[in-house]
Amino acid sequence: MARVYVAGVGVTRVGRHYGRGLLDLAAEAAFRAIDEAGVEPGAVVVTNMLASRLQEQDSLGAYIASGIGLRGRPALHVEAACGSGGAGLYTGYAMVRSGLVDSVLVVGVEKMTDYPTSTVTSALAQAADAEYELFYGASFTGLNALMMRYYMERYGVDRDTMSEWPVMMHENALINPYAQLRRRITREDVARSQVVADPIRLLDSSPIGDGAAAVLLVSEELASKLPEKPSVYIAGAGAATDTVELGSREALDRIPAARMAAEQALRAAGVRPEDIDVGEIHDAFTINAILLIEELGFAERGKAARALAEGRFRPGDRPTLNPSGGLKARGHPVGATGVYQVAEVAMQIRGDFPGVRVEGAETGIAVNMGGDGSTLTAFILRHA
Amino acid sequence: MARVYVAGVGVTRVGRHYGRGLLDLAAEAAFRAIDEAGVEPGAVVVTNMLASRLQEQDSLGAYIASGIGLRGRPALHVEAACGSGGAGLYTGYAMVRSGLVDSVLVVGVEKMTDYPTSTVTSALAQAADAEYELFYGASFTGLNALMMRYYMERYGVDRDTMSEWPVMMHENALINPYAQLRRRITREDVARSQVVADPIRLLDSSPIGDGAAAVLLVSEELASKLPEKPSVYIAGAGAATDTVELGSREALDRIPAARMAAEQALRAAGVRPEDIDVGEIHDAFTINAILLIEELGFAERGKAARALAEGRFRPGDRPTLNPSGGLKARGHPVGATGVYQVAEVAMQIRGDFPGVRVEGAETGIAVNMGGDGSTLTAFILRHA
Numbered sequence: 119m120a121r122v123y124v125a126g127v128g129v130t131r132v133g134r135h136y137g138r139g140l141l142d143l144a145a146e147a148a149f150r151a152i153d154e155a156g157v158e159p160g161a162v163v164v165t166n167m168l169a170s171r172l173q174e175q176d177s178l179g180a181y182i183a184s185g186i187g188l189r190g191r192p193a194l195h196v197e198a199a200c201g202s203g204g205a206g207l208y209t210g211y212a213m214v215r216s217g218l219v220d221s222v223l224v225v226g227v228e229k230m231t232d233y234p235t236s237t238v239t240s241a242l243a244q245a246a247d248a249e250y251e252l253f254y255g256a257s258f259t260g261l262n263a264l265m266m267r268y269y270m271e272r273y274g275v276d277r278d279t280m281s282e283w284p285v286m287m288h289e290n291a292l293i294n295p296y297a298q299l300r301r302r303i304t305r306e307d308v309a310r311s312q313v314v315a316d317p318i319r320l321l322d323s324s325p326i327g328d329g330a331a332a333v334l335l336v337s338e339e340l341a342s343k344l345p346e347k348p349s350v351y352i353a354g355a356g357a358a359t360d361t362v363e364l365g366s367r368e369a370l371d372r373i374p375a376a377r378m379a380a381e382q383a384l385r386a387a388g389v390r391p392e393d394i395d396v397g398e399i400h401d402a403f404t405i406n407a408i409l410l411i412e413e414l415g416f417a418e419r420g421k422a423a424r425a426l427a428e429g430r431f432r433p434g435d436r437p438t439l440n441p442s443g444g445l446k447a448r449g450h451p452v453g454a455t456g457v458y459q460v461a462e463v464a465m466q467i468r469g470d471f472p473g474v475r476v477e478g479a480e481t482g483i484a485v486n487m488g489g490d491g492s493t494l495t496a497f498i499l500r501h502a
Numbered sequence: 503m504a505r506v507y508v509a510g511v512g513v514t515r516v517g518r519h520y521g522r523g524l525l526d527l528a529a530e531a532a533f534r535a536i537d538e539a540g541v542e543p544g545a546v547v548v549t550n551m552l553a554s555r556l557q558e559q560d561s562l563g564a565y566i567a568s569g570i571g572l573r574g575r576p577a578l579h580v581e582a583a584c585g586s587g588g589a590g591l592y593t594g595y596a597m598v599r600s601g602l603v604d605s606v607l608v609v610g611v612e613k614m615t616d617y618p619t620s621t622v623t624s625a626l627a628q629a630a631d632a633e634y635e636l637f638y639g640a641s642f643t644g645l646n647a648l649m650m651r652y653y654m655e656r657y658g659v660d661r662d663t664m665s666e667w668p669v670m671m672h673e674n675a676l677i678n679p680y681a682q683l684r685r686r687i688t689r690e691d692v693a694r695s696q697v698v699a700d701p702i703r704l705l706d707s708s709p710i711g712d713g714a715a716a717v718l719l720v721s722e723e724l725a726s727k728l729p730e731k732p733s734v735y736i737a738g739a740g741a742a743t744d745t746v747e748l749g750s751r752e753a754l755d756r757i758p759a760a761r762m763a764a765e766q767a768l769r770a771a772g773v774r775p776e777d778i779d780v781g782e783i784h785d786a787f788t789i790n791a792i793l794l795i796e797e798l799g800f801a802e803r804g805k806a807a808r809a810l811a812e813g814r815f816r817p818g819d820r821p822t823l824n825p826s827g828g829l830k831a832r833g834h835p836v837g838a839t840g841v842y843q844v845a846e847v848a849m850q851i852r853g854d855f856p857g858v859r860v861e862g863a864e865t866g867i868a869v870n871m872g873g874d875g876s877t878l879t880a881f882i883l884r885h886a
Contacts, residue, residue, distance in 0.1 A: 139633075161741075170554040170581075174636070176628040177583040180743035180876035184750075190762060192741035193877065194589040195581045197554075199561040205578040208602075209593055216599035218592075218739065244560040249523075252558070355602065357545075357576035359564035366568075378574060492564035493577065 201488025203456020291443025356382025585872025587840020675827025740766025
């Protein structure tokens with residue numbers, strides 16, 4: 119099977135863009151990716167979670183494609199809650215591989231500010247099971263808190279050890295020009311921050327922000343015709359799902375869909391976990407990152423937090439995880455996050471990521487998650 | 503490129519399923535398709551428009567896949583308003599062609615009853631442009647009414663001639679066991695029915711209903727291994743878009759994205775419009791059908807309604823259009839409609855459609871539309 123190349127990427131700063139709407143944000147990211155690639159995409163996949171509730175706008179595929187001057191192109195909208203970006207990239211990757219089109223612009227966009235927090239959190243909660251979780255009063259953070267509490271009790275991990283993750287994320291984001299939270303925090307700051315749903319505290323949680331990211335995927339044939347052949351390709355992709363409802367899962371300390379998605383991607387790429395130089399993984403809450411590190415085989419079961427405390431996964435270590443600052447500090451414009459991750463890993467491999475750089479990175483992974491583990495995607499990117 | 507086969511289809515009756523939810527409806531259609539195919543799908547694409555607003559449930563890919571016993575499989579949700587079904591089929595078709603999976607269950611589902619009509623119509627209106635149309639007081643039916651008025655004035659077509667379409671649809675649906683509206687109507691009934699947005703009357707409009715449809719697509723390799731090799735394959739697929747906002751379109755009497763999508767599908771299949779035996783086309787309102795007939799090349803510009811009045815497109819004629827009764831009378835569970843269409847065309851070609859049958863049909867087309875012309879898909883199905 120011929121390769122699919124990343125011919126261009128574009129991201130906006132994540133933050134409170136009070137003066138800007140969905141289209142404006144998507145256009146900024148899209149135009150950067152198109153400019154980089156030097157080619158207009160043959161189709162558009164838009165990834166978004168909240169527009170149906172917040173902007174009351176559906177048909178985002180046609181809406182964004184027409185809005186950025188690509189009227190006519192095949193375009194559609196893919197949704198998998200916070201995992202929308204990865205699900206849309208999986209779709210775009212399939213479209214290029216299928217030969218139906220020779221290039222696809224995957225553009226993730228989310229506009230979360232400008233609304234009352236209660237409206238936004240109620241829309242975000244739709245990532246959980248409406249009938250079996252939300253209607254009974256569970257909150258989305260509360261469900262993640264169950265997983266965090268269980269993990270800490272089962273493996274004897276204390277608050278300060280868990281806090282190593284958000285501390286590292288804020289450190290990494292310091293020099294990332296498009297990160298939402300660029301300030302240093304300490305473990306004490308985490309421990310003293312407001313309780314959201316015990317044991318999850320404010321500084322365990324990703325912030326609410328607006329943003330857009332775009333990745334332009336092209337076929338091998340088209341890549342060879344470009345003025346400059348892209349230097350990064352998708353070597354493997356994986357996707358897997360689990361019940362939306364947490365209570366029906368295998369275990370509270372597992373995200374089996376992550377393992378399945380990663381295994382598909384690694385197998386397709388012919389890569390082992392120890393070959394990976396850099397990863398961008400889904401850390402909407404601290405516990406997500408800890409569990410994903412274990413599912414991806416970067417640490418043994420129950421030992422991810424301790425590995426972090428011992429200095430693993432920081433810049434200089436292999437793999438370096440979330441040099442962008444992750445969802446925690448780069449920010450989490452939910453439906454766009456998975457696209458940010460792939461754009462960031464591509465930039466690391468190209469050597470032009472504008473923040474913390476993983477020097478000489480040849481192979482990277484991006485892992486995006488919907489809900490608290492219901493939709494997982496994994497992409498292995500490699501230097502061509 | 504190897505063929506993609508339709509290995510199984512399943513549909514539920516369209517109507518007011520007060521006792522049944524999204525998952526229950528989706529499961530009925532999905533299990534029928536899986537039983538027919540005799541193979542469990544490797545991935546799931548769920549197509550739906552309204553669940554985010556009405557059921558307050560996102561992540562429908564994982565939700566439905568897990569709910570029907572396919573936990574673990576890659577699954578995602580595709581949305582393009584009323585064109586969601588076709589957009590999801592396009593995605594599933596790409597996934598099988600790409601080689602990422604060897605089979606995909608595309609399941610469309612919509613649950614529209616059990617809610618106040620104002621809530622449902624407000625959610626449906628999200629198929630229009632929120633900022634440039636809805637915020638200024640335009641209704642979705644009103645926008646379609648502009649197109650109908652313009653067409654009737656420009657081409658000198660009267661009310662009774664336009665009414666031929668809904669009359670034929672109700673006639674066709676009479677013996678379709680899963681149609682929502684199985685009663686005969688006359689041109690007088692249409693003319694005397696309630697005005698929704700002049701000149702659109704109640705009987706120009708598709709009803710609100712619940713339903714689910716499923717199509718199981720398999721690769722040529724897998725098709726050859728099945729106990730019974732499927733007799734229908736997708737010979738060509740096309741997708742195209744236009745602005746969501748009607749005011750920015752080329753003309754009020756054109757749906758250029760329909761022509762583009764159909765041309766892609768016809769070219770890929772090596773088929774001309776005159777080769778088509780049966781079509782299922784998108785008639786949320788009478789004017790949609792009239793314009794699509796012209797864009798697809800089945801009638802000259804401005805002459806579709808007159809062709810109908812002269813008896814064209816009825817059972818016995820080639821092509822026979824909407825033998826199911828179409829959106830008008832089979833019903834229009836919006837996000838599922840495009841999947842119904844492909845399932846119906848497949849059954850026509852197999853020769854086991856349970857309603858009006860197009861005897862000896864070898865080649866068919868299914869055309870699904872999002873909004874009033876923003877997202878169009880076309881599929882050519884052929885007898886293997």
